[in-house]
Amino acid sequence: MPAEKRAVRRSCAFCECSLYREEMVAVTKNVEERKIWIRKLGTKFSENCEKTADPMVCLTHFPPKKATNRKSKVAPYKNGIPRNIAGDYEDDDDELSDSSEDEVEEDIDMFEDTTGGADDQISVDISTTFEYVLCNWKLLLPIISKCHNCLRHNIDTNAQPEISQRCVALQIKFFCEKCSNTWNWNSSEIIEKKGKPGPKQFEVNSRMAVPIATTGNGFSKIAALCRILELPFFSKQRFHQIMKTSVKPAIEKMYSIQKEEVLQKLKLQAVQDDGINLAGDGQYDSRGYSAMICRFSILDIKTKYVVDFEVARKDRGGNSMELEKVGHEVCFPRVVQELKERTGLPNPIKSFTSDRCVNLAQSMKKWPNIEHFFDSWHWIRSIRKDIGENYKSTVFDRVHNCRHTGPPHNSSMKSLDLNDKTDEWALKSLYSIMTKGNRERDLNSVSPHFATSALESFHSLANSYLPKEKFYDKEPYKLRSKLASIHWNALQTDEAEGRRKVEAKIPYFCKTKKKIIFKSRKTPARNEWRFRILQFATLRLSGYVTDMEVAEIRAAVEQNMYSTTNAS
Numbered sequence: 001m002p003a004e005k006r007a008v009r010r011s012c013a014f015c016e017c018s019l020y021r022e023e024m025v026a027v028t029k030n031v032e033e034r035k036i037w038i039r040k041l042g043t044k045f046s047e048n049c050e051k052t053a054d055p056m057v058c059l060t061h062f063p064p065k066k067a068t069n070r071k072s073k074v075a076p077y078k079n080g081i082p083r084n085i086a087g088d089y090e091d092d093d094d095e096l097s098d099s100s101e102d103e104v105e106e107d108i109d110m111f112e113d114t115t116g117g118a119d120d121q122i123s124v125d126i127s128t129t130f131e132y133v134l135c136n137w138k139l140l141l142p143i144i145s146k147c148h149n150c151l152r153h154n155i156d157t158n159a160q161p162e163i164s165q166r167c168v169a170l171q172i173k174f175f176c177e178k179c180s181n182t183w184n185w186n187s188s189e190i191i192e193k194k195g196k197p198g199p200k201q202f203e204v205n206s207r208m209a210v211p212i213a214t215t216g217n218g219f220s221k222i223a224a225l226c227r228i229l230e231l232p233f234f235s236k237q238r239f240h241q242i243m244k245t246s247v248k249p250a251i252e253k254m255y256s257i258q259k260e261e262v263l264q265k266l267k268l269q270a271v272q273d274d275g276i277n278l279a280g281d282g283q284y285d286s287r288g289y290s291a292m293i294c295r296f297s298i299l300d301i302k303t304k305y306v307v308d309f310e311v312a313r314k315d316r317g318g319n320s321m322e323l324e325k326v327g328h329e330v331c332f333p334r335v336v337q338e339l340k341e342r343t344g345l346p347n348p349i350k351s352f353t354s355d356r357c358v359n360l361a362q363s364m365k366k367w368p369n370i371e372h373f374f375d376s377w378h379w380i381r382s383i384r385k386d387i388g389e390n391y392k393s394t395v396f397d398r399v400h401n402c403r404h405t406g407p408p409h410n411s412s413m414k415s416l417d418l419n420d421k422t423d424e425w426a427l428k429s430l431y432s433i434m435t436k437g438n439r440e441r442d443l444n445s446v447s448p449h450f451a452t453s454a455l456e457s458f459h460s461l462a463n464s465y466l467p468k469e470k471f472y473d474k475e476p477y478k479l480r481s482k483l484a485s486i487h488w489n490a491l492q493t494d495e496a497e498g499r500r501k502v503e504a505k506i507p508y509f510c511k512t513k514k515k516i517i518f519k520s521r522k523t524p525a526r527n528e529w530r531f532r533i534l535q536f537a538t539l540r541l542s543g544y545v546t547d548m549e550v551a552e553i554r555a556a557v558e559q560n561m562y563s564t565t566n567a568s
Contacts, residue, residue, distance in 0.1 A: 013048040013055040014041045014080050024056040025070050029504045029521075036075050053507040053516055132204065134229075144185050147176040159183075167234045167242075169202035191542040201541045209234070209242045210534045213251065214483060216465040242541070248479060250536035254529060255482040258489055262305045267342040269302065275350035276339075277301040279375075279447075280332065280360070281455040282324035285477065286468050291320040293477050295462075296327025297455060297485075298335055301353070304454045304492045306485045308335050313474045325359035332363075353447040373447035379439075386433045458488050490529050500525060 009018045013027060027049055028034050038046045041061070049055040059066060061080035066072060145158045159174035159181070170187040188204035212222050219239050226233035234242070270276045280298045284291035297309040310331035312323045332352070339348035351371040354360045356378050364372040417423045434440070462484035466472060472480065494500040505518040 010056045012058045012061075013052075014045045014057050014061055014076075016048070017058065019058055021056070024058055025062065025066060027055040027057055029506055031502065031504055033073065033075070034505075040076050040078050041080055050507075050516065053509060132207070134231075144172070145174055147174075147179060147181055149179050149181040150176060165232050166202050167205045167238055168208045168232055169204050170232060171202075191538060203538065205234075205242060206246065206534065206538045206541045209239065209247050210250070210537050211530065213243060213247050214530045214533055216480070216483070218470075246537045246541040247533075249540055250533045251479060251482055251486075253536050254533050255486055258486055258529070259308070262300075262307060262489060263338060263342060265303065265305070266300055266307065266339065269300075270339060270343045270345060270348045273350075275345065275348055277351045277353070277449055278307065278335070278349055279353040279449070279452050279455055280328060281355060281452050281459070282327060283459045283462065284320065284323070285466065285472065289320055291323065292471070293474060294320070294323030294327055295477070295481050296324055296331050297458060298331055299455050299458065301449045301454070303496070305489050306458060308338075309481055309485060310334075311474055311478045311481060322359065324357060325363055328354075328360055328363050332367075336367075351447075351449075353449055353452060355452060372445070373449070374442065374445050375452040376446045376448075377453065379442060379446050383433060383439075386436065387430075390429050390433070458484070461488055461491075486529050487527070490527065491525055494525060495522075 008021050010021055010024055011018050012024065028037060034049075037057075041057075045057075057076065058080075061076040063074055063077070066074045141161065142158060145161060147155075147157045147159050150157045155178065157176060157178050159176040162173040162175070164171045164173075168188075172185045172187075173182065174185065175182050186202070188202040188207075190200045191203050191206075192200060211217075212219070219234070219236055223233055223236075266276055277300070278298055279301050280296060282294045282296045285293040285295075291314070293311060293313050295309055295311050298307045299305065300307055308331050310327040312326040312330070314320055314323055336349060340346070347369045349370050351373055352364060352367075353373040353375055354364075356374050361372065364370070418427070462481065465480040465484045465487075466477060491500065500522050502520045503523050504521040506521050507516050507518050509515070510517045
């Protein structure tokens with residue numbers, strides 16, 4: 001018997017009264033809708049929303065439709081008071097009609113069926129929407145087994161099928177016992193190539209193999225899914241054969257094309273700005289200090305494009321901490337050489353930013369013409385940590401501009417008074433923190449670009465292709481890293497060209513800043529690069545038949561021949 005939900009009382013972000021969650025609705029996270037709510041409920045409501053990650057509002061501040069359908073795009077009453085319910089509701093509904101995101105209902109169980117058990121019914125043009133559909137075999141077989149020769153003579157017969165599985169595709173040969181008519185039926189189109197003898201490839205096989213690879217999945221999970229659905233699927237050997245012969249070359253081709261486009265954009269930027277600023281960081285394949293593989297990536301700070309990367313594998317008995325340096329010493333000279341050849345500049349790289357890694361600092365001494373910076377995030381974080389150890393609560397007053405003419409006029413903090421012992425102690429504590437160790441000297445090396453934050457975002461995306469819970473050897477790790485690089489650079493291109501925009505701000509608690517901050521949720525990416533890889537793989541597959549497939553077909557023919565001989 002399922003456990004009952006615990007009754008939780010929440011405070012309303014508008015009237016601040018305490019009610020149960022069932023009597024409230026979550027504040028919308030859509031940017032445009034929230035602006036309308038703030039305009040209706042006032043600035044105090046906006047301030048209360050910033051104090052918590054999931055603010056809620058009483059349903060009494062909304063028209064009745066909001067209580068019956070909490071996902072409806074209905075704004076609250078003006079000042080939360082129901083004056084003219086009908087008119088207010090109609091205006092609000094029109095005002096929100098163009099919004100693209102409903103508020104998140106956090107009190108709805110994730111497994112609850114809100115549709116009453118009915119499946120979604122949407123009218124679509126199947127000729128332009130779908131290429132393949134799932135169909136029950138028991139419903140399909142009676143239709144495709146009809147003998148058209150007998151039907152022309154008003155005889156309804158069903159032929160006997162002889163089914164051959166070709167990976168994901170099915171190839172069926174029908175034989176009608178009444179008229180001896182035979183015909184073939186394939187569950188997928190066949191990829192033809194003029195002048196190519198021998199067996200052909202089925203399109204659905206590449207259609208299935210490419211998405212498995214380009215979405216970061218593997219054979220085992222999809223094979224388990226197909227077993228549960230009772231769908232035909234690849235054998236493990238056949239899947240890896242297709243990956244090796246068609247999918248991997250297609251991914252490498254897409255990576256080369258995109259990398260050339262990125263280098264061309266960086267060439268124009270370097271010529272215009274007399275050089276570019278790069279950042280680099282490494283990511284290990286496992287947590288802790290037992291990593292076997294490290295990928296060192298180099299990123300352009302201005303465009304956020306991943307320029308290049310290098311994958312290094314630890315030797316037997318080697319040290320994991322040296323892998324980042326090994327990747328840098330291979331990747332960085334390659335990037336410098338490529339930019340020199342394209343731009344013609346003697347020094348196309350103005351600066352390079354990394355984390356505070358001693359090994360990288362030693363490697364960068366080989367490039368005296370390139371200024372080496374350390375990431376500011378690590379430097380600021382260490383100061384925050386020391387201040388937090390001395391004070392129970394810290395308040396930072398952000399100074400946006402300082403010309404040493406006096407304290408900021410709009411400052412929320414009082415000025416320090418050295419005659420006050422408390423202020424004097426605070427000043428001495430802050431001074432000791434800022435002069436601790438080599439902080440004054442290191443300040444000259446702090447990067448002004450806040451550079452490695454974009455690299456951390458790239459590493460987060462790469463985790464979907466290279467989860468740390470699973471081990472990949474060097475070559476598979478390199479191939480999946482190329483997919484992550486393609487995906488990341490495609491996202492940056494979409495954002496730069498205005499195709500991917502911010503649609504909502506999502507609050508979450510930041511451990512570093514010790515407060516709630518907002519992350520931008522953007523419109524879904526188009527991911528056209530996956531379709532281009534599919535095209536490249538299909539073209540390559542059309543001109544190549546593996547020895548394994550020939551052996552499988554030959555075995556099927558021989559088995560059929562022997563069974564026919566034994567029957568006679």
